[in-house]
Amino acid sequence: MSEPEPPSVAALSLAATAAEPVSKATVQEINPWDVQAATDADGNVQEFDYAAISAQWATKLIDDALLARFERVTGHKPHRWLRRRLFFSHRDLELILDKYEKGEDFLLYTGRGPSSDAMHIGHTIPFEFTKWLQDVFDVPLVIMLTDDEKYLFKEKLKQPEVYEFARQNAKDIISIGFDPKKTFMYIDSEFFTSGFNRHFNLNNTEFEKLITNNQVRGAFGFHGSTNIGSNAFASKQCVAAFASSYPFIWGQDHKTYYRSKQLAAIPCLIPCAIDQDPYFRLVRENCSRMDLPSPKPALIHSKFLTALQGAGGKMSASNPNSAIFMSDTPKEIKKKINSHAFSGGQETLELHREKGGNPDIDVPYQYLAYFEDDDDKLLRLADEYRKGELLTGEMKKECIDMMTQYVKKFQEARAKVTDEVLEEFLRPRQLEWRGNPRVEKKKVEENTESETAPAGADGQPLTKNQQKKLAKLAEQEKKKAEKAAAAAAKN
Numbered sequence: 108m109s110e111p112e113p114p115s116v117a118a119l120s121l122a123a124t125a126a127e128p129v130s131k132a133t134v135q136e137i138n139p140w141d142v143q144a145a146t147d148a149d150g151n152v153q154e155f156d157y158a159a160i161s162a163q164w165a166t167k168l169i170d171d172a173l174l175a176r177f178e179r180v181t182g183h184k185p186h187r188w189l190r191r192r193l194f195f196s197h198r199d200l201e202l203i204l205d206k207y208e209k210g211e212d213f214l215l216y217t218g219r220g221p222s223s224d225a226m227h228i229g230h231t232i233p234f235e236f237t238k239w240l241q242d243v244f245d246v247p248l249v250i251m252l253t254d255d256e257k258y259l260f261k262e263k264l265k266q267p268e269v270y271e272f273a274r275q276n277a278k279d280i281i282s283i284g285f286d287p288k289k290t291f292m293y294i295d296s297e298f299f300t301s302g303f304n305r306h307f308n309l310n311n312t313e314f315e316k317l318i319t320n321n322q323v324r325g326a327f328g329f330h331g332s333t334n335i336g337s338n339a340f341a342s343k344q345c346v347a348a349f350a351s352s353y354p355f356i357w358g359q360d361h362k363t364y365y366r367s368k369q370l371a372a373i374p375c376l377i378p379c380a381i382d383q384d385p386y387f388r389l390v391r392e393n394c395s396r397m398d399l400p401s402p403k404p405a406l407i408h409s410k411f412l413t414a415l416q417g418a419g420g421k422m423s424a425s426n427p428n429s430a431i432f433m434s435d436t437p438k439e440i441k442k443k444i445n446s447h448a449f450s451g452g453q454e455t456l457e458l459h460r461e462k463g464g465n466p467d468i469d470v471p472y473q474y475l476a477y478f479e480d481d482d483d484k485l486l487r488l489a490d491e492y493r494k495g496e497l498l499t500g501e502m503k504k505e506c507i508d509m510m511t512q513y514v515k516k517f518q519e520a521r522a523k524v525t526d527e528v529l530e531e532f533l534r535p536r537q538l539e540w541r542g543n544p545r546v547e548k549k550k551v552e553e554n555t556e557s558e559t560a561p562a563g564a565d566g567q568p569l570t571k572n573q574q575k576k577l578a579k580l581a582e583q584e585k586k587k588a589e590k591a592a593a594a595a596a597k598n
């Protein structure tokens with residue numbers, strides 16, 4: 108990668124939030140159900156400290172060396188969200204590159220908890236990034252819509268309501284441009300009752316047995332009065348990362364009892380916001396203990412998108428002025444950015460010309476940094492802003508144009524997503540992909556398990572444990588037969 112990163116955006120990731128040991132100060136809280144930035148002694152919301160969370164959870168920060176390798180291996184310039192560190196951290200991304208380099212397949216997996224039908228740019232950006240990864244690697248993708256999770260965790264939601272959110276969200280996600288040939292999307296409450304989920308279920312029950320209450324309590328802060336569904340749900344989001352949960356994607360039989368060892372061994376890459384990491388630590392810590400072990404899924408973590416109110420704020424479905432929604436009209440977008448976007452400019456025109464603005468805290472600039480691909484243009488805007496040459500209103504105008512274009516393109520695509528299109532994405536089926544075009548492809552074939560493993564009744568090879576159990580059964584049968592023979596001899 109030759110271009111320098113825009114310093115202003117990169118600097119965000121290094122911003123420290125030193126909480127004072129005084130009254131109103133709080134530390135940042137990041138877990139799958141609660142994301143709160145720290146507050147200072149006066150109760151002012153601070154920026155998230157991403158370096159701290161990465162250090163605390165022992166993830167690796169994405170660095171230039173990794174991105175250079177990414178570019179070498181894939182032949183693609185890293186996405187601006189990698190260059191600008193919106194996706195800032197990872198686990199084992201190198202191993203995925205190793206696999207891809209050798210021409211081996213992996214599974215891309217991401218998801219969304221459908222807690223409302225109002226999707227905003229904070230929701231679409233992770234999917235845009237996932238689509239880009241899929242385009243770059245040309246691999247199969249599963250998208251899990253966890254209506255069960257949201258129902259279990261949100262006191263007020265009813266099942267039919269969350270299910271409807273999931274369907275609407277699925278249409279929004281499809282509008283981002285996913286290819287139905289390579290993408291299987293499922294709504295938990297549907298897939299888990301479809302009959303195609305046998306291997307998912309078997310993986311889930313096995314994984315549930317591996318995880319204790321203490322482990323989920325430790326990972327998620329559950330306690331004695333947490334509903335039991337929440338405890339159990341954790342396992343589902345985990346085993347969704349095992350390729351063996353979806354045999355049909357590889358054209359394998361989903362009705363047979365036996366899971367496939369080859370599929371279990373396929374690696375997985377999960378793009379997600381950093382708050383989802385606790386789930387995947389659980390699967391990374393325990394996947395090798397499965398009868399048919401899976402490799403630790405690799406992760407690529409994003410920061411939280413900046414709310415219109417500024418860093419540390421939250422885009423919220425219940426606050427229309429906190430974010431640009433995908434259903435906003437051009438007029439609404441203009442109004443939101445003009446009257447609600449936090450500005451890093453000066454109070455008056457004279458002051459701004461004299462002192463210059465601060466793009467690092469300027470939300471219109473931050474949003475431009477999400478969407479403007481041209482690094483030079485972005486640097487120029489920041490530079491002119493700092494010098495006071497570019498005015499707040501001008502920065503806002505750039506941002507409004509960019510956002511209006513993005514939302515318009517989305518809405519045009521969304522209008523074409525009919526129920527039939529949705530059903531096609533939701534249908535469990537074999538997917539088609541090519542993987543690394545530079546390496547000759549090794550196909551996963553059915554029943555090519557270790558040659559010594561005996562086959563089960565359906566021709567599927569058995570695992571070591573299954574073989575042991577069979578041997579034991581055979582031993583018992585033999586003893587029974589001997590007894591019967593002895594009894595018969597007596598008579």
Ligand code: TRP
Nearest residue numbers: 217218219220251253344379383
């Ligand atoms: N728990 C996630 C949420 O509430 C949804 C989800 C399921 C997910 N599987 C995932 C998110 C994998 C990222 C990656 O939004």
